[in-house]
Amino acid sequence: MCSAGRRWGRRQRVLLWGVLLAAWEAAWGQLHYSVPEEMPKGSFVGDVANDLGLQLPALPDHGVRVVSEGRTQYFSLHEKTGHLVTAERIDREQLCRLVEKCVLRCELIVEGEMKVYEVDVEIMDINDNSPTFKDMELEEKISEMTAPGSRFSLPRANDPDSGQNSLQSYELSGDEHFSLAVQTGPGGDQRPELVLAKALDREEAAFHELVLRAIDGGDPTRTGTARIRVTVRDANDNAPVFSQTEYTVRVPEDVPVGSVLVTVTATDADEGLNGHVKYSLKKAMDMASDIFHLDHETGAITLLRSLDFEEGNFYELEVQARDDGDLFDTAKVAITVADINDNVPEISVRSALSEISEDAPSGTVVALLHVHDRDSGANGEVRCSLDGNVPFLLESSQGSYYRVVTARELDREQQSEYNVTVRASDGGWPALQSSRVLALRVLDVNDNAPVFSQERYSA
Known part of the structure; x- marks a missing residue:
């Protein structure tokens, strides 16, 4: 309560x-x-x-x-x-x-x-989400020759809440051989690491069972847990090394699905299974994992679904290269999405008249329009105009709004109806266009006197 x-x-x-x-x-x-x-x-x-x-x-x-x-x-x-x-x-x-x-x-x-x-x-935000791990059961393989103080990367929990309601800390329980260290990344994110506190002896214990707990800062707090099983195995003295600490790539948003965007490469001086490198994405529960695929054997990153600059224009992946002895290296992959002119300007009629009196004064507003283009830069810059020789003008209002106004008084006896075409064109190359037609009927007023066909009649 x-x-x-x-x-x-x-x-x-x-x-x-x-x-x-x-x-x-x-x-x-x-x-x-x-x-x-x-x-x-x-x-x-x-x-x-x-x-x-x-x-x-x-x-x-x-x-x-x-x-x-x-x-x-x-x-x-x-x-x-x-x-x-x-x-x-x-x-x-x-x-x-x-x-x-x-x-x-x-x-x-x-x-x-x-x-x-x-x-x-x-x-x-309210605290309606608990921290969760992508995998509830984890396995770590550590050589019995590993020196105390060695660190091993642990999976991070994900909490979609924000601020104090998001993930705040980690706790580790289960065994005196291990402790927990939490590093703070450049963006302020917490990166849990498993620290070997005491030397391992495979003959004494071949397995160690640990529990990693993620805790948020809500009131009341919410937690998520993952069980870690550590398998003790033989020595491996060389870790994989990436050819670059950071890979950067720039691709247009219309790059075909299935394309290889970049290939990461790590080498290990060890032989046999200890030198066999496998690649994995370590940023769990991220939108990027739904868009990109990393080949565990080759390190090739391919596109799983179409990119959309308006949905996301920058993605950062954290790739890990791990050998069979569980030594690893990490590298970042920064993917920048370039915009192309793939969105047609949208014209929305916010308010419009269907009829107008022929004696309406010049400058009478007949329609209020909103124009929007989801592209960026020149591709999203929209210019509007009216088609044909019509007695109307297009005036820029506030922001992306335009008003269609009368340019002069109308004359129903000359023209009783108008179909006014508003056209929007963006600044891309080639430019994309859209249009809307406004139908307007002119109402009559008594502005004409009767006229005889002759001034004089004789009989």
Whole structure:
């Protein structure tokens, strides 16, 4: 009951901070909220109507709605209260697997006023995942001639939670011959190592059973365990050595599946089985293991599935070369993905009129458009234009928004309908294009007097 109360108290503080921050930034046309992950559908996110100063009874009349980027709409607007609420249960680890700060963006469209407000919602982590090892049963083979103080790399646990809720420490139990050392990597990650504390004697004990425990910093804490069986065997005095400490490769995102991207090479001066090197990936539970395959015998790294620059543009692998005597060397492989122009600009009609009076003044807004291209650099730079000689202009609004406005007063008697084609073209080579057609009907006003066919009639 106490731990549940503390968790609820933390959630209340997170929501209160999100409300205060939103009230301060509302004047700038952008709202920021925060909400814990895994909240049920319909949970309160923020009072956008109050923060933006919108009158509650007028919300339906103004056509106020929420639009989220992407296919899934995670937020919606409660029509009666004007509150922004969750439309789906949100799993932070599923949405933001590779980023530390998880922010979902949506837009509040006020159609009656042709206004757009940006809303950022930070998804706060809760301790809903335990540290896990890729393999629950591990085996280490160590020579009985190994000197005390020698270290052996152990598998790392993975915890998709972030911050204090993620993996914090390791513990080792089971045998006086071994102890645990934890090294801190360049990125702050913890790397457990098995340390030989006392000399081994195969005749005294051929096997040693150990338990490696990974612990997170949540409240309450969560743990994951792996059992380690150490087999004692004969001497091996030469470890494999990689030809490079770090391999770097740059590939375009359209490289064919099955291509060999790079081959790592390690040599061992020993003979026989002690000199037989096998390669393995040591970064467990990482997305890269689903994209790349390492040949255990040749060291060739091949592509398992198509790359997408927009999904990920950099991958780092840690490769280990281990001989049969369990001596090893490690090297890093850095793979950079280069962008190509493979995404067509997307034109979204946020709001549009279907009819307009012929006496509407010049500059009347008939449509609000949003243009987006998922490519980067010049490939993602979009230019918009209108096709044909039409009495309309395209004006750049805020960010990636454009407005279609009348260039002059219309005349229904000359033309009663228009099909306005908006075309978007990116800056790639060759350029990719897309278009949207806006249909607009001109309404008549009484602006013409009756006219006789003759000025004078005689009979």
